[in-house]
Amino acid sequence: MVSLSKMMLLLSLFLTTLLPSQLKGSEGGGEEGLLPSKVHVAITNFLVHDNLTVHCKDKHNDLGAHTLKAEETYTFVFRPNFFFNVTLYFCRFVWVGASHYFDIYVQDRDKCVECH
Numbered sequence: 528m529v530s531l532s533k534m535m536l537l538l539s540l541f542l543t544t545l546l547p548s549q550l551k552g553s554e555g556g557g558e559e560g561l562l563p564s565k566v567h568v569a570i571t572n573f574l575v576h577d578n579l580t581v582h583c584k585d586k587h588n589d590l591g592a593h594t595l596k597a598e599e600t601y602t603f604v605f606r607p608n609f610f611f612n613v614t615l616y617f618c619r620f621v622w623v624g625a626s627h628y629f630d631i632y633v634q635d636r637d638k639c640v641e642c643h
């Protein structure tokens with residue numbers, strides 16, 4: 528039984544920004560353009576009165592739990608799989624009385640340079 532306002536809250540929670548940063552030659556020593564761009568994921572706590580705990584993982588990495596106060600943003604950076612569009616990050620979101628999982632980054636789905 529999820530009210531409409533709860534749904535809106537949930538949707539605003541999942542407002543994410545995906546900003547692939549271009550390799551500027553400072554990394555990868557001469558491999559510029561060969562490696563896929565890094566993807567930045569930013570998660571902001573839009574719950575005005577509650578802390579939000581975010582715990583993101585992919586198949587190989589556990590990024591650990593991070594607690595965000597209102598308006599705080601948590602970001603993580605990774606390089607998507609170069610050969611196959613299989614990179615998938617999912618997060619558990621926990622706040623007062625609620626716990627939800629969400630696929631925050633799906634390589635096959637999230638092709639945008641800057642997604643909101």
Ligand SMILES: *[C@@H]1O[C@H](CO)[C@@H](O)[C@H](O)[C@H]1NC(C)=O
Nearest residue numbers: 576577578579594595596597
């Ligand atoms: C949020 O976390 C901070 C720091 O851990 C704590 O001081 C504060 O009481 C928490 N706020 C709520 C609403 O739980």
Ligand SMILES: *[C@@H]1O[C@H](CO)[C@@H](O)[C@H](O)[C@H]1NC(C)=O
Nearest residue numbers: 609610611612613634635638
């Ligand atoms: C992965 O996605 C890119 C961009 O949409 C596409 O050009 C490429 O063919 C895809 N690769 C595979 C292995 O599906």
